[in-house]
Amino acid sequence: MDDTVGQLGEREVLRRILARIGRSAAEVGPGDDAAVLAVPGERIVATTDTLVHGPDFRLAWSSGYDVGWKAAAVNLADIAAMGARPTALLVALTMPDDTPVAFVEALADGLREACAALAPGCAVEGGDLAASDTLTVAVTALGVLDQDPVLRSGARAGDVVALAGDAGVAARGLQLLFDRFRDADGAPVAVTDDAALTDAERTALARQLRPHPPIAHGPLAAAAGATAMMDVSDGLVLDATRLATASGVTVSIDTAPFAGEPLALTGGEDHALLATFPAESALPDGFRRIGEARMAGAHPVLVDREPPVGRGGWDPYADWDAARG
Ligand SMILES: [Mg+2]
The missing domain is CATH 3.30.1330.10 (PurM-like, N-terminal domain)
Structure with missing residues (x-):
């Protein structure tokens, strides 16, 4: 062995x-x-x-x-x-x-x-x-591809913004690792079976280590007429900014669907699918409405109608030094 x-x-x-x-x-x-x-x-x-x-x-x-x-x-x-x-x-x-x-x-x-x-x-x-x-x-x-690819650039004002998959769960798992499983010098310490964790904490940890992106929902969204799509790897606000900028729209996100998930807006690594659909189309199973696309305004993303605070996600070069602790 x-x-x-x-x-x-x-x-x-x-x-x-x-x-x-x-x-x-x-x-x-x-x-x-x-x-x-x-x-x-x-x-x-x-x-x-x-x-x-x-x-x-x-x-x-x-x-x-x-x-x-x-x-x-x-x-x-x-x-x-x-x-x-x-x-x-x-x-x-x-x-x-x-x-x-x-x-x-x-x-x-x-x-x-x-x-x-x-x-x-x-x-x-x-x-x-x-x-x-x-x-x-x-x-x-x-x-x-079974049909045309869905790009980041296809969102239009009036489209529904929808999400399939988790938002902020994997990030809670990472936060748990950084907060509770490091030694005095900041070095990572293994999570042992007897660690006192709640079920929710165990789920978050599992999702951080083994994410479950909704892969089948990508083709489903395409078949349902999605106008734009991307996976959320670096945080919802940051990735929505990329989609909004590529499409020339403002993405307006409502936080109500994320009640009880503190890192939903900034947490990456769940690899949920963020997609836009024409307003009149029925969302495919697994997608939930989280906002709408509007005519481009001063900010590419609005959160509850306000500009978001901070960068809104993970940058591998800017954030790694800080994370290294
Ligand atoms: Mg991606």
């Missing part, structure tokens, strides 16, 4: 990963120089997102399974946010040679089970292993 990747070597580590990664859905899956995917239509949706030990996860808080799950989930969310169905992940894993093989195996389990739970039919179809002092998981996700 204590084997490291340095002791086993690339070939055996890869064999162990492939044994756990799940069944390929591709014409040619892992094992050759590249995968071959059969795709309907003429357009592929592609995105990449990297998790770096330090800014994006801490090994004291996240298991290998958690890291694999999250790396899959955040990429699947970006595919879904285009209105597309995820079909394949490519995973580049760089790690120190003293990384336990058990950690890597758990990471493969997390990748597989996140795909199975969030985007059935999507699987890891290839990747790369490399050595580095910093553990990094870089995932490329591919997807296909």
Whole structure:
């Protein structure tokens, strides 16, 4: 159980990963120089997102399974946010040679089970292993479209603004980790089973470590006529600002739907889907109305008809120094 990747070597580590990664859905899956995917239509949706030990996860808080799950989930969310169905992940894993093989195996389990739970039919179809002092998981996700993609730029004045998924839950989990699971020097401390946590706290912690973005709702929103869409990765106000700016509208958010969720406006990492729909259309199941798009005004986003306070979300460069504590 204590084997490291340095002791086993690339070939055996890869064999162990492939044994756990799940069944390929591709014409040619892992094992050759590249995968071959059969795709309907003429357009592929592609995105990449990297998790770096330090800014994006801490090994004291996240298991290998958690890291694999999250790396899959955040990429699947970006595919879904285009209105597309995820079909394949490519995973580049760089790690120190003293990384336990058990950690890597758990990471493969997390990748597989996140795909199975969030985007059935999507699987890891290839990747790369490399050595580095910093553990990094870089995932490329591919997807296909059943209709035109839904961009950030399509919102029009009068559209309903709606959200599918959690807002602020993962951020409460992160706050809990920073507040209660660090030592006197600020270093992360593992969350043990006997930690005195309420059910709500356990849920928030689980959502921070293993987010559940509503992947199937991306294509559903597209089919229902969504005019604009994106996933909320950095905070609702910050991401709504991006959508509003791209669309040339003002997004007016009502806080009433978020009563009892203190970090709903600023918390990222739930990867909820923020979408706009024509005013007359029925919202697809799973979406709830949170506001409306208006003619562009002095502020791209209003919260309860007022300009929001602060930056409203997470910036990986500006905020990481502060978070490092
Ligand atoms: Mg995104």
